Amino acid sequence: MIRMLALALLGLITLGCASSSSPGWTKPGATAEEANRDSADCLFSAQVVGPGRDGPRTRVDQDRYRQCMTSRGYTGESTK
Numbered sequence: 001m002i003r004m005l006a007l008a009l010l011g012l013i014t015l016g017c018a019s020s021s022s023p024g025w026t027k028p029g030a031t032a033e034e035a036n037r038d039s040a041d042c043l044f045s046a047q048v049v050g051p052g053r054d055g056p057r058t059r060v061d062q063d064r065y066r067q068c069m070t071s072r073g074y075t076g077e078s079t080k
Contacts, residue, residue: 025074035074042068 025035046064049056 025069025076027072027074030074038069038072038074042072 025039027035027038030038042065043060045068046061047058048061048064049058051057
């Protein structure tokens with residue numbers, strides 16, 4: 001239950017941070033719900049905890065995120 005709430009929150013945060021000029025990720029036959037779920041799963045698995053000024057902080061390793069999405073059959077978002 002907590003993991004699902006964390007994934008949902010992370011998905012909302014990600015949507016809020018997405019650039020409108022970004023082409024996004026595409027996968028033939030994938031619904032928007034599947035793409036959002038895959039993206040949230042990849043974001044969750046790409047989290048890295050490191051030192052921060054006020055203690056540990058979590059960030060997303062973009063390379064790991066891109067690799068995860070690509071391994072699930074998505075294309076796009078190839079620019080850094």
